Amino acid sequence: MAVSVPVVLAGANGYGAKYAEYAFAPSPNIAATPKLVAVVEPAPIEPKLAAEIAERGIPVFQDFDAYLRSGVEAKAIFIATPPHTHAEIAAAALDAGMDVLCEKPLAASMADVAEIAAAEKRNGGKVAVGFQWSHEPSMIRMKRDILSGRLGAPKRLATLAAHPRSALYYAQAPSWRGRIATEDGRVVRDSPVGNALAHYLHHMLYIIGNDEASGADIVEVVSETYRAKDIENFDTCAMRCRTGSGVEVLFLATHSTERYRGPICKFEFENATITFDYDADPTAFQMVLGDGIRESYGPVEHDSTRKIDMFLEAVAFDAPLPCGIRAATPHVQCVEAIQTDGAGITSFPADLLRTRADEWDGGELTYVAGLDAIFAECFEQWKLPSELGLTE
Secondary structure (H helix, E strand, C coil): CCEEEEEEEECCCCCHHHHHHHHHCCCCCCCEEEEEEEEECCCCCCHHHHHHHHHCCCCEECCHHHHHHHCCCCCEEEECCCHHHHHHHHHHHHHCCCEEEECCCCCCCHHHHHHHHHHHHHHCCCEEECCHHHHCHHHHHHHHHHHHCCCCCEEEEEEEEECCCCHHHHHCCCCCCCCCECCCCCECCCCHHHHHCHHHHHHHHHHCCCCCCCCCCEEEEEEEEEECCCCCCCCEEEEEEEECCCCEEEEEEECCCCCCEEEEEEEEECCEEEEEECCCCCCEEEEEECCCCEEEEEECCCCCCHHHHHHHHHHHHCCCCCCCHHHHHHHHHHHHHHHCCCCCCEECCHHHEEEEECCCCCCEEEEECCHHHHHHHHHHHCCCHHHHCCCC
16 A cells, blocks of 8 residues: 655646646555645636645645644645745755655756755755656666766767747746846746756756766856847857766757757767657667667656656655755756856847747747757757857
């Protein structure tokens, strides 16, 4: 019989609704299941979900302090609130004796990371970060292969992810989406690198970490940021970081191409190359060893519930967590370096901007003519746009 873990959900709208839905109907045959005992959500909850929460007699609180004053007890918390609120809630939950599953990104700044890490150390609690690929069996096997030396030392890794976003995407949460900071000065740093496409940068940094619980040791970040949308922050970024052992990581991420592309990945090691192209085959990363032997790492299922199952097993049985603070910190480090490098954000020339209705939400999509081809060439050449003279 599964162990029931009392859980608070912070954030029931947007992605948080998935956590609530899973809590009401968890996977069968798992060792630990969530029992939702409280919800923290200041905004109106979608009517159907609100009705189910009410029917089950689950109290809803306007903020986390109100929940703490209520006396409702929980062993863990799911945090699915905007990124700039993660640190405050996570630290308070840890101080209240809870374990934490925080949606990506871990935090909006390195100062926020330090706040969470201090609370974790202070209380001996667990912190898991909801990067889905880090919880996939195929990706865990990839990391273990790298750590074992089977592929040889990592040399360079690259990922391109072009996922257009319309004006409606930003309008749904204007207080933080596309923002560098909130009106009251809280650091947000929402961007394709910081939030929406963060999975793909994190994955590269995670698999080349020195052990199963850590990510890469970043020593240098070079970036170019661009903007096509009417937002505060950038919607397009080309960045390269280097690790202490000289591994090069190239990441090309944008919300302003005309069409979806990727993620597409190529990871080069001394004795092997790993590739993935979601558009050609969304099921698996393929590896070619130096002797020509080909292997698949198995399906990439994009399962949003496995991280919940693994977290609850860690809470109930002290099982290991694949993605905690040390694993997720390099991503935040890269985001902070990009946002504070002093170079500023370059606006795309107005004569390159085009608009059309977005195929997903029907909102107005502003995209950059030719950006698809520019990023494709950067990916093939392992270069930033300026290094190929494509920004002149």
